[in-house]
Amino acid sequence: MGEIIKGKPVADKIAEELAVEIEVLKGKGISPKLAIVRVGARPDDLAYEKGALTRCKKVGVEAEVHEFSQEITQAEFIAGVKKLNEDKNVHGILVFRPLPSHLDEKELKHVIAAEKDIDCLSPVNEGKLMEGDKTGLAPCTPTAVMEILKHYNVELQGKNVTVIGASMVVGKPAAILLLNENATVTICHIFTKDTAAMACQADVVVVGCGVPRLVKESWIAEGAVVVDVGINVDADGNMCGDVDFDKVVDKVAMITPVPGGVGAVTTSILAKNVVKACKLQNNL
């Protein structure tokens, strides 16, 4: 059976390092602060928010929630974000997505201050991501994938990596981050002819497509490393990933579980990005 590589040790390690950094910042009179913008009260936003607040509190990042009404207009919404852009005490802004359909995410992307944009909504941060410019803020979930691979000493340079899913939230940025580490990256998606074949040739498979247990044992090469970004609830009400874990686990060298894998690291990256943003804004 492959090694089940959990998120918790990775998150704990990051939290430990952050706590030290935050102490130093506080010694200089700077207190990193996150502003969460939530429109309405979707259960999954609330669940993530709870985790984020707990994590921030634990490491010493201040956090406040700005709940906007489900009926907010685009103009009011944008004004609310601009106010946070200008608030010198706020270093990071996280806006829960998807937004209600009457709000335009595209305007938000160009309004949010790049230096406070801790989940990489702004094209400025997306561009820096593409360039491998470390002064940018990379999106939390794909960065969590990278931190897990690093923590468990998974070599990437020259390795074949197949990414399944090409969303702007997971697949595309993950592919770029992996490419920036000199992996040979293949990106598969709904139009791919033979995703199984592409996955089979990979040393590392990163899956984030939102299809419960899509990735079967036959898709994975013996001894591969599998990172499962999916969080789904199956027909029986059980939480599961995008990988058929129970069968795949016997074949791999390492695999992340769901829950307790990538999801357990994401809020630590969020806190880490707030601290990074805070340091950038203070020229530290």
Place this chain on the structure above:
Amino acid sequence: MGEIIKGKPVADKIAEELAVEIEVLKGKGISPKLAIVRVGARPDDLAYEKGALTRCKKVGVEAEVHEFSQEITQAEFIAGVKKLNEDKNVHGILVFRPLPSHLDEKELKHVIAAEKDIDCLSPVNEGKLMEGDKTGLAPCTPTAVMEILKHYNVELQGKNVTVIGASMVVGKPAAILLLNENATVTICHIFTKDTAAMACQADVVVVGCGVPRLVKESWIAEGAVVVDVGINVDADGNMCGDVDFDKVVDKVAMITPVPGGVGAVTTSILAKNVVKACKLQNNL
């Protein structure tokens, strides 16, 4: 023997369409204008400049060259670019790269006005590229690759495409553009274990790595389409691409020649981007 797909018909078609658009703009009293920024006088910059000026003149885009001394300081250089940012008569700015080593390209990337940045230096345009946001300005060479594939009716959706080379100028943006057309994209580079194997499984191979005749007949699947972005001079002083054309041509369905392939389209894309930038700046 495969079909040799030349750049000229593609360039001519684009030029024809542009001429019509420019007539309309001139009717409104708007004359699209390109500013070329050249530091020093490197022979390859001069060669490209000559082609760009000819193409612009042909389609009716005004063009002016700003030659800066090889000894210009970073501050003077940045000031020069800022002046062009502010010049309402200039719609597109092209800065020849690489810059002399004492100049910092990174500062330039953040200084050049995104709406005039016709070769996608700015992270704003890179980010829009990544998102598939068509209001951005995509880099000329990879866009030329896409225009050639489109002109010759090469289907991309669901096809396996291997990109050889992962530079910010060719490989990375080409991979993103291909992915945005729903191709399954694999990106190979110097650290790739077996580029031949990755190329062999591709329906379309795009090569831009700067190694003369690197891609051999054995790397290419029977009936594939090959686009060669390379422009090299071999030991005998002959111009050649990154593909071993004479041997590969017999195996493929289509292949671009060097010279006369991608290179012949790039300046048309440049002119097209100036017109696009001009329209964006005039809210047209």
